[in-house]
Amino acid sequence: MTTVTSPSVELSSYRDQHFKGSRAEQERLLRESTTLYVGNLSFHTTEEQIYELFSKCGDIKRIIMGLDKYKKTPCGFCFMEYYTRADAENCMRYVNGTRLDDRIIRTDWDAGFVEGRQYGRGKTGGQVRDEYRTDFDGGRGGYGKLVAQKVGAPEMGFIVQ
Amino acid sequence: MSRRRAHDNDDGYDRAYRKRRRVSENQEIEDRLESLILRVGEKSTASIESNLEGLASVLEADLSTFRAKVLRILTDCAIKMPEKCTIYTTLVGLLNTKNYNFGGEFVEHMVRTLKESLKACNWDASRYALRFLADLVNCHVISANSLIQLLDNMLDAAKEDGVPNVRKGWYVFAVLSCLPWVGRELYEKKEQALEMLLMNIDVYLNKRPKKHVPALRVWAVDEPHPQEEYLDCLWAQIMKLKQDNWAEKHIPRPYLAFDSILCEALQHNLPTVLPPPHHDSYEYPMPWVVFRMFDYTDCPETPVLPGAHSIERFLIEEHLHQIVETYHWERKDCAAHLLNFTHKLKIPLEYCIVEILFAELFNVPAPRYLEIFYGSTLIELCKLQPSTLPQVLAQATEILFMRIESMNVTCFDRFVNWFAYHLSNFQFRWSWEDWDCCIERDPEHPQPKFIREVLLKCLRLSYHQRITDMVPPSFQKFIPPEPVPKYKYHANEDTIYLPGVQVATQLMKAIREKCTPEEAAALLAELPNPLQDEDGDARLNPLKIDVFVQTLLFLASKSFSHAFAAISKFHIVFKALAESEEAQICILRSLFELWRNHQQMLCVLIDKMLKLQIVECSAVANWIFSKEMSSEFTKLYLWEILHLTIKKMSKHVSRLGRELGETRERLTRVESDDSEEESDGGTGTSKRKEDKPTEEIVERMEEKLEVAQADQKNLFLIIFQRFIMILSEHLVRCDTDGIDFNTYWYKWTIGRLQQVFLTHHEQVQRYSNTLETLLFTQDLDPHILDVFHQFISLRA
Numbered sequence: 001m002t003t004v005t006s007p008s009v010e011l012s013s014y015r016d017q018h019f020k021g022s023r024a025e026q027e028r029l030l031r032e033s034t035t036l037y038v039g040n041l042s043f044h045t046t047e048e049q050i051y052e053l054f055s056k057c058g059d060i061k062r063i064i065m066g067l068d069k070y071k072k073t074p075c076g077f078c079f080m081e082y083y084t085r086a087d088a089e090n091c092m093r094y095v096n097g098t099r100l101d102d103r104i105i106r107t108d109w110d111a112g113f114v115e116g117r118q119y120g121r122g123k124t125g126g127q128v129r130d131e132y133r134t135d136f137d138g139g140r141g142g143y144g145k146l147v148a149q150k151v152g153a154p155e156m157g158f159i160v161q
Numbered sequence: 162m163s164r165r166r167a168h169d170n171d172d173g174y175d176r177a178y179r180k181r182r183r184v185s186e187n188q189e190i191e192d193r194l195e196s197l198i199l200r201v202g203e204k205s206t207a208s209i210e211s212n213l214e215g216l217a218s219v220l221e222a223d224l225s226t227f228r229a230k231v232l233r234i235l236t237d238c239a240i241k242m243p244e245k246c247t248i249y250t251t252l253v254g255l256l257n258t259k260n261y262n263f264g265g266e267f268v269e270h271m272v273r274t275l276k277e278s279l280k281a282c283n284w285d286a287s288r289y290a291l292r293f294l295a296d297l298v299n300c301h302v303i304s305a306n307s308l309i310q311l312l313d314n315m316l317d318a319a320k321e322d323g324v325p326n327v328r329k330g331w332y333v334f335a336v337l338s339c340l341p342w343v344g345r346e347l348y349e350k351k352e353q354a355l356e357m358l359l360m361n362i363d364v365y366l367n368k369r370p371k372k373h374v375p376a377l378r379v380w381a382v383d384e385p386h387p388q389e390e391y392l393d394c395l396w397a398q399i400m401k402l403k404q405d406n407w408a409e410k411h412i413p414r415p416y417l418a419f420d421s422i423l424c425e426a427l428q429h430n431l432p433t434v435l436p437p438p439h440h441d442s443y444e445y446p447m448p449w450v451v452f453r454m455f456d457y458t459d460c461p462e463t464p465v466l467p468g469a470h471s472i473e474r475f476l477i478e479e480h481l482h483q484i485v486e487t488y489h490w491e492r493k494d495c496a497a498h499l500l501n502f503t504h505k506l507k508i509p510l511e512y513c514i515v516e517i518l519f520a521e522l523f524n525v526p527a528p529r530y531l532e533i534f535y536g537s538t539l540i541e542l543c544k545l546q547p548s549t550l551p552q553v554l555a556q557a558t559e560i561l562f563m564r565i566e567s568m569n570v571t572c573f574d575r576f577v578n579w580f581a582y583h584l585s586n587f588q589f590r591w592s593w594e595d596w597d598c599c600i601e602r603d604p605e606h607p608q609p610k611f612i613r614e615v616l617l618k619c620l621r622l623s624y625h626q627r628i629t630d631m632v633p634p635s636f637q638k639f640i641p642p643e644p645v646p647k648y649k650y651h652a653n654e655d656t657i658y659l660p661g662v663q664v665a666t667q668l669m670k671a672i673r674e675k676c677t678p679e680e681a682a683a684l685l686a687e688l689p690n691p692l693q694d695e696d697g698d699a700r701l702n703p704l705k706i707d708v709f710v711q712t713l714l715f716l717a718s719k720s721f722s723h724a725f726a727a728i729s730k731f732h733i734v735f736k737a738l739a740e741s742e743e744a745q746i747c748i749l750r751s752l753f754e755l756w757r758n759h760q761q762m763l764c765v766l767i768d769k770m771l772k773l774q775i776v777e778c779s780a781v782a783n784w785i786f787s788k789e790m791s792s793e794f795t796k797l798y799l800w801e802i803l804h805l806t807i808k809k810m811s812k813h814v815s816r817l818g819r820e821l822g823e824t825r826e827r828l829t830r831v832e833s834d835d836s837e838e839e840s841d842g843g844t845g846t847s848k849r850k851e852d853k854p855t856e857e858i859v860e861r862m863e864e865k866l867e868v869a870q871a872d873q874k875n876l877f878l879i880i881f882q883r884f885i886m887i888l889s890e891h892l893v894r895c896d897t898d899g900i901d902f903n904t905y906w907y908k909w910t911i912g913r914l915q916q917v918f919l920t921h922h923e924q925v926q927r928y929s930n931t932l933e934t935l936l937f938t939q940d941l942d943p944h945i946l947d948v949f950h951q952f953i954s955l956r957a
Binding site for chain 1: 490491492531532533534536537540582585586588618621622623624720721722725761762765
């Protein structure tokens with residue numbers, strides 16, 4: 001009656017362009033999924049830190065760290081799999097938009113981990129967003145790749161304290 | 162051209178279309194009515210009284226067509242929006258003046274709702290329904306006489322024999338919590354009957370056992386705020402209200418403006434309602450102790466915080482808890498609604514909000530919602546009110562820290578978890594120096610322990626250098642060690658003669674070169690067995706276990722994923738080594754020696770080993786209580802491990818029980834289908850036959866469940882027995898040596914015992930008879946026995 005909508009748990013507008021299947025299929029999977037995408041992590045955020053925060057919503061089935069395709073080092077995202085949908089929903093409600101390792105992290109529904117999806121899809125090996133961004137982000141390699149190249153600056157340039 | 166009348170052109174389609182249009186018009190009107198009713202009382206340019214008057218007129222016109230719908234909506238509003246109780250009772254009152262029959266029907270409907278809610282154990286709904294009926298007396302819809310009768314009948318539950326105290330307590334609570342609404346009216350119209358009612362309650366409150374109260378308190382002492390059991394607190398608040406001649410000024414009462422109209426109405430009498438008799442399957446709400454951390458001296462001078470025994474405090478707290486209940490799925494909405502509380506100008510709102518949120522977080526045995534809900538909502542509140550809320554929260558933290566010595570262990574853990582989480586969202590900034598009083602204290606004192614445990618939790622959410630940087634130099638001793646592994650088989654000049662070093666080195670090389678588990682096992686076979694000469698289990702080779710566990714997990718020490726992968730890959734080697742409980746304890750010991758400085762890793766790896774059934778729950782329990790772990794005994798992580806172990810067992814038992822129930826259901830369903838089939842001549846599909854579970858399958862599942870329950874009982878027996886042994890030993894020793902037994906160690910340990918009872922009370926409940934017969938016997942030291950009795954009395 002006091003119909004409490006739950007916008008926190010709704011699907012975002014993101015759809016994986018590389019998803020093998022129809023839009024409808026992807027959306028069906030998203031609505032039933034127990035897997036979350038976690039973004040805006042620092043490159044230095046460890047699996048242990050992620051575990052500690054996310055286990056507050058329920059038992060974690062597994063964490064798959066997002067890796068740079070070439071360097072095979074963490075590139076700022078991960079997949080979080082819970083055993084139940086309810087636990088994943090609680091994560092969307094109470095972890096999304098809070099801080100981990102001093103950064104506001106974002107969680108979103110994911111259709112399910114498939115081998116290969118743990119790699120960044122950016123041209124230089126990291127995430128696409130790190131190719132084009134123009135700001136300086138000390139936790140994510142400094143300037144975006146394109147900007148860094150243009151400026152001729154080493155990516156992780158002068159870390160302004 | 163024939164002259165056809167207009168309706169001759171009607172075919173069925175047109176008529177259906179018109180009918181559908183009528184139906185959908187009706188639907189539109191219904192929806193509009195619903196919306197009007199739901200929204201009445203919300204922010205509006207007009208006064209609530211004129212809105213109600215208007216709405217009553219609109220509804221009166223539609224009562225003939227939409228009677229049933231309106232009845233349903235109004236009843237729903239009464240139950241689901243208890244904070245708007247008086248708004249809806251006024252509406253019903255107005256409708257009653259216009260349409261006596263409708264008034265009667267509504268009362269019947271509401272009474273039916275009350276009866277159904279009681280039978281279905283919907284306790285909140287029942288209480289709100291009862292309160293709504295009580296408030297209808299104020300609107301002249303129900304006679305005071307018949308309400309008194311109803312309340313008396315409800316109180317009869319308190320006089321029943323052989324029923325749980327929690328049942329009696331709830332009925333008394335339900336009646337008492339109506340009185341703020343209707344006390345004045347009853348005092349004016351039926352003073353004597355009201356007196357009788359109160360006297361009956363008083364008798365019950367004095368007579369009842371209160372063994373359970375100490376277990377539910379957050380703080381063991383009553384300084385500076387008494388921690389009162391919820392009924393005692395409400396009773397004191399009602400008594401004070403009575404002293405004030407039932408003059409209650411907090412609740413908004415729109416019906417007062419309509420008094421002249423309403424008192425012209427004819428009242429209805431309630432049908433008889435009796436508490437449904439107790440049934441063993443009924444579960445009543447747990448009692449609680451009212452959590453108080455602030456009084457008016459903690460808050461700014463105005464607005465004044467209502468006193469602990471003022472009825473306002475009760476009403477405000479109840480309302481705030483209701484907001485939390487309604488909006489707990491959306492933390493931003495929850496924060497916004499809390500800050501938008503109707504009476505926010507009359508009270509120090511931030512203090513009230515912080516107090517009720519901590520009350521829920523610290524609720525014994527468990528908070529209503531996830532701990533992280535409270536943490537993240539407090540953060541939202543800080544965001545919405547950045548100039549005031551963070552300070553109040555800091556003040557609250559300070560108060561909690563100052564009083565932490567008498568805080569119960571379960572709440573201590575939650576306070577640690579919350580504070581570390583909160584700091585992690587605010588760059589770990591805190592004025593640690595304010596707490597330097599704890600530097601010189603006994604390290605087992607709750608204050609320094611709190612600091613140490615908070616830093617350990619902060620470490621899990623960050624990294625070691627960060628922790629070192631965030632505390633002042635005076636706090637260096639609280640900094641946890643670096644979470645690195647301690648591998649003992651490094652080949653160097655110190656370890657030349659250490660047994661196992663050579664095999665360890667070979668094993669490490671082999672694993673690095675991606676050997677198979679069989680190859681690894683073959684290498685281990687070369688190790689001598691230090692237990693060879695003893696009569697003990699010759700299969701148990703502690704050296705083999707130690708070399709294998711340490712070497713493999715040291716190699717896989719980079720991250721959790723590495724360790725998990727290693728354990729999975731070499732699972733069969735683990736299983737072969739872990740043949741007995743003793744062997745499993747050896748594995749745990751080796752694990753501990755390697756990772757003792759990384760508590761989180763220990764928790765996670767033990768969890769994994771339980772899941773992969775490398776170690777049994779009973780082995781973990783015995784290991785925790787073993788002599789080797791006594792130095793760790795009062796550390797939080799060890800209990801984290803114990804509780805995750807117990808939970809795993811409980812989940813396992815629950816799952817088997819659930820599956821058995823589902824299969825049994827399928828069996829009986831299919832059987833009845835089959836019998837129908839036979840009488841039909843067997844027209845069933847083959848698909849149904851495939852799904853059909855057999856009696857055999859059900860029997861096997863029953864056996865599995867029995868085994869699991871036996872394991873669970875055994876686990877609890879082990880744990881409680883070890884607690885009893887260790888505590889008794891301590892008490893006897895102190896007695897012999899003539900020293901006070903109430904040391905910090907004792908307080909932590911007895912607290913941990915209580916924590917097991919409370920955290921897992923639903924499961925432990927099942928075995929309380931066995932526990933009473935075998936372990937918690939009369940000859941036990943009363944201090945230990947007391948904890949057991951408190952637990953039993955929780956649901957007695």
